[in-house]
Amino acid sequence: MFNSPAFRKKTVPLFAMISPVTAWLVLLIAAPLVYILIISFCTTNESHNIVFHFTLRNYARLFDPTILGIYTNSLIVAVLTTVVCILIAYPFGYIMASTSPFKKTLMMIFLMLPFWTNSLIRLYSWRVLLGKNGYINDFLIYIGLIDAPIEMMFTRGAVILGMVYTLLPFMVLPVYTVIDKLDNSLIEASKDLGAGFWQTFRNITLPLTVPGIFAGSIMVFIPALGYFFVSDLMGGGNNQIIGNVISRQFKEAYNWPFGAALSIMLIVITLICVKLYTRSGGKLDELGTV
Amino acid sequence: MEKETESIKEPPSIAEEKPNPIVEIIGVDKFYDSNHVVKNLNMTIYEKEFLSILGPSGCGKTTLLRMIAGFEHQTSGTITIEGENVENKEPFERNINTVFQSYALFPHMNIYDNIAYGLRMKKVPKNEIKSRVDKALVMVRLEGFEQRYPSQLSGGQKQRVAIARAIINNPRVLLLDEPLGALDMKLRKQMQIELKSLQRKLGITFIYVTHDQEEALTMSDRIAVMNAGNVDQLGTPEEIYARPATKFIADFIGETNLFEAVAEEERGGTAYLYCEAGDLLGKSEGFDPNEIVYVSVRPEKIRCSSQAVEGFSLGGVVRENIYLGNIIKTIIMLTNGQAVRINTPVDLPVPALGSIQYIYWDIKDSVMIYTPSNDIIKQIENADFAAFAGEIKTKEAGNV
Numbered sequence: 001m002f003n004s005p006a007f008r009k010k011t012v013p014l015f016a017m018i019s020p021v022t023a024w025l026v027l028l029i030a031a032p033l034v035y036i037l038i039i040s041f042c043t044t045n046e047s048h049n050i051v052f053h054f055t056l057r058n059y060a061r062l063f064d065p066t067i068l069g070i071y072t073n074s075l076i077v078a079v080l081t082t083v084v085c086i087l088i089a090y091p092f093g094y095i096m097a098s099t100s101p102f103k104k105t106l107m108m109i110f111l112m113l114p115f116w117t118n119s120l121i122r123l124y125s126w127r128v129l130l131g132k133n134g135y136i137n138d139f140l141i142y143i144g145l146i147d148a149p150i151e152m153m154f155t156r157g158a159v160i161l162g163m164v165y166t167l168l169p170f171m172v173l174p175v176y177t178v179i180d181k182l183d184n185s186l187i188e189a190s191k192d193l194g195a196g197f198w199q200t201f202r203n204i205t206l207p208l209t210v211p212g213i214f215a216g217s218i219m220v221f222i223p224a225l226g227y228f229f230v231s232d233l234m235g236g237g238n239n240q241i242i243g244n245v246i247s248r249q250f251k252e253a254y255n256w257p258f259g260a261a262l263s264i265m266l267i268v269i270t271l272i273c274v275k276l277y278t279r280s281g282g283k284l285d286e287l288g289t290v
Numbered sequence: 291m292e293k294e295t296e297s298i299k300e301p302p303s304i305a306e307e308k309p310n311p312i313v314e315i316i317g318v319d320k321f322y323d324s325n326h327v328v329k330n331l332n333m334t335i336y337e338k339e340f341l342s343i344l345g346p347s348g349c350g351k352t353t354l355l356r357m358i359a360g361f362e363h364q365t366s367g368t369i370t371i372e373g374e375n376v377e378n379k380e381p382f383e384r385n386i387n388t389v390f391q392s393y394a395l396f397p398h399m400n401i402y403d404n405i406a407y408g409l410r411m412k413k414v415p416k417n418e419i420k421s422r423v424d425k426a427l428v429m430v431r432l433e434g435f436e437q438r439y440p441s442q443l444s445g446g447q448k449q450r451v452a453i454a455r456a457i458i459n460n461p462r463v464l465l466l467d468e469p470l471g472a473l474d475m476k477l478r479k480q481m482q483i484e485l486k487s488l489q490r491k492l493g494i495t496f497i498y499v500t501h502d503q504e505e506a507l508t509m510s511d512r513i514a515v516m517n518a519g520n521v522d523q524l525g526t527p528e529e530i531y532a533r534p535a536t537k538f539i540a541d542f543i544g545e546t547n548l549f550e551a552v553a554e555e556e557r558g559g560t561a562y563l564y565c566e567a568g569d570l571l572g573k574s575e576g577f578d579p580n581e582i583v584y585v586s587v588r589p590e591k592i593r594c595s596s597q598a599v600e601g602f603s604l605g606g607v608v609r610e611n612i613y614l615g616n617i618i619k620t621i622i623m624l625t626n627g628q629a630v631r632i633n634t635p636v637d638l639p640v641p642a643l644g645s646i647q648y649i650y651w652d653i654k655d656s657v658m659i660y661t662p663s664n665d666i667i668k669q670i671e672n673a674d675f676a677a678f679a680g681e682i683k684t685k686e687a688g689n690v
């Protein structure tokens with residue numbers, strides 16, 4: 001999995017963003033990237049071998065309605081995943097930042113605990129809960145809210161649930177960090193000047209913690225475009241995302257050049273996101289230091 | 291009471307009125323877990339006065355200020371503002387504003403928005419906000435800085451914005467927590483004068499926290515000297531300088547020489563004291579025999595002579611003459627090893643280095659500092675042994 005191009009695609013810009021780029025990392029990643037870029041302009045013969053014959057056909061195929069549909073679906077899933085993550089992570093991070101050190105540690109453990117088990121196993125467990133004969137359907141029927149089991153698995157909702165479940169810590173950590181760093185005397189100054197809790201939140205806390213939301217959004221949005229195993233398990237093939245198409249080209253269709261073109265497209269989207277982040281992030285940073 | 295009447299002599303306009311209490315602190319205690327930070331504190335602060343809370347770092351000044359502002363709740367006791375118990379009042383429901391130690395300017399708002407913040411929260415009409423912000427900017431001499439951001443200002447300018455942001459709300463009391471702490475010496479002196487004149491102009495109460503005794507002495511109408519959660523003395527700068535109530539204050543405020551002595555007897559208004567370096571005379575204050583007394587004498591009040599002087603004098607050797615601009619500081623080592631500091635104006639002769647000198651002073655210039663023995667007994671009776679025991683218990687529990 002670590003060698004899959006899809007994984008690499010999302011990992012490159014992430015590394016560039018989180019850590020100061022170290023030279024060897026670039027070298028290690030630059031070479032395969034160049035290879036991907038080259039084969040995205042190539043074709044294949046009948047036995048699926050790559051033929052170095054320049055073509056733009058792979059890129060033209062990106063505008064195929066089916067592919068565009070998958071892109072759209074993928075973007076919807078990623079955007080909704082990000083929004084839901086923000087809505088959960090912000091209050092979580094806020095409470096974590098303002099509670100006692102002991103409860104802070106406890107919350108952190110509860111957040112990270114699931115990630116010490118395999119993510120596939122964790123996702124499978126959702127099937128047990130959400131499936132037609134799952135516990136939730138059983139319970140809803142038992143309390144008489146529904147008559148027949150409802151389909152919860154293999155929907156877009158299920159994919160988003162899986163994504164949120166997998167990616168939530170990546171939102172919580174930056175959001176928590178920035179809220180925790182917020183100078184408490186700013187909050188007190190706001191209250192001293194007549195603002196209540198919500199006014200202080202809207203005027204001071206939120207604007208000053210937006211950089212954390214941005215950083216978290218990047219960390220969630222980009223993987224949400226590519227985590228094909230989540231849509232495989234939770235969407236059951238009904239809800240494909242970009243990552244699914246890419247992985248299929250490499251593993252089943254053996255059309256590496258088209259897979260490469262899809263990957264390049266994903267990299268472009270990713271770079272645009274990162275660019276947007278550093279742009280606004282840069283400005284916010286400047287404001288963030290008195 | 292006598293102290294208060296003295297303190298308001300300074301601005302003559304106020305002296306005619308009877309001072310009205312504005313903040314009253316009645317038996318206030320504050321614990322952080324088992325840490326007793328403010329101890330049964332009583333203090334009345336009057337309208338229009340400049341009161342400094344002076345004390346070393348960690349003595350509870352900030353905690354006291356935060357309780358008055360409403361950011362912190364006292365463990366027990368009462369605080370009233372304008373005669374009203376503020377127990378259940380939020381910070382913004384108190385007619386008080388705070389200037390924070392770190393300025394706490396909102397980094398994402400420009401200077402105009404920072405200063406206007408309080409009025410906007412109170413839904414003051416836009417054009418009124420404009421005229422009041424303009425006025426406040428003039429008052430702190432920051433006209434033309436409206437569009438700048440806090441990060442584009444110097445420390446002194448940020449400080450002025452913080453003050454403007456607070457006073458625009460017309461508080462009755464302004465709380466300032468070491469507001470000049472981060473500024474360099476020169477700017478600090480200048481801001482001290484500005485703050486003092488601003489307070490006079492506004493005619494509101496300033497409660498000013500500082501650990502800088504010089505700052506407190508130059509700016510205040512009254513000073514409350516805090517030490518380990520207690521107010522040891524509350525009085526005008528002159529009183530505190532001339533008649534420090536405790537050894538700690540004598541040492542903390544200005545420079546002084548302390549002579550530890552034992553009271554032997556009192557005769558005709560004079561106390562006969564025994565000190566390791568020689569016998570001393572002091573003011574008679576009804577000492578019990580064998581009571582320990584500290585005699586505090588400021589360096590500028592000590593004189594020296596090459597021969598023993600009638601009355602009393604302590605012999606010693608001149609160790610150093612240090613030139614300090616307008617004065618020369620002479621260090622004389624007494625026979626018991628105590629170093630005594632003497633300040634002499636530069637135009638007067640100083641004793642030669644290495645010569646033997648006898649130091650003496652006018653009894654009127656010395657301050658007798660002592661804790662009457664019955665006070666010690668009272669202190670022991672009042673001591674918080676329950677809290678002490680609790681502390682030991684928690685420590686033991688921690689060890690298990």
Ligand SMILES: Nc1ncnc2c1ncn2[C@@H]1O[C@H](COP(=O)(O)OP(=O)(O)O)[C@@H](O)[C@H]1O
Pocket residue numbers: 322325327345346347348349350351352353354
């Ligand atoms: N929020 C807090 N929690 C626990 N202890 C505190 C807190 N704030 C202050 N203290 C303790 O209370 C004591 C007095 O602090 P403070 O009022 O800040 O002193 P000062 O302002 O005079 O330097 C210190 O020992 C400090 O460690």
Ligand SMILES: [Mg+2]
Pocket residue numbers: 351352
């Ligand atoms: Mg302090």
